[in-house]
Amino acid sequence: MGQAIQVYGTRWCGDCHRSRRLLDKHHVPYVWVDIERDAEAQRVVKEINGGYMSVPTIIFEDGAVLVEPSDRVLAEKAGI
Numbered sequence: 001m002g003q004a005i006q007v008y009g010t011r012w013c014g015d016c017h018r019s020r021r022l023l024d025k026h027h028v029p030y031v032w033v034d035i036e037r038d039a040e041a042q043r044v045v046k047e048i049n050g051g052y053m054s055v056p057t058i059i060f061e062d063g064a065v066l067v068e069p070s071d072r073v074l075a076e077k078a079g080i
Helices: 014-025 040-048 071-078
Strands: 005-009 028-034 057-059 065-068
Touching: 005 014, 005 040, 014 028, 014 071, 040 057, 065 071
Parallel strands: 005 028
Antiparallel strands: 005 057, 057 065
């Protein structure tokens, strides 16, 4: 198995909290990365999002990326 799902976000982001609640509810393992505390994470998010710090930015084990996904889209990709 590859690296865990990476969830890039901020503590104040409502969509980040919503996505994390969904993953937690279904016991989907992930790594939380606070982009306000990690300069390299900010760079990654900006690179993925054309210079914007759009969160949550979620990177899956297969390399797929979801940015600000709905619960339905996130659940489908996470297999829940």
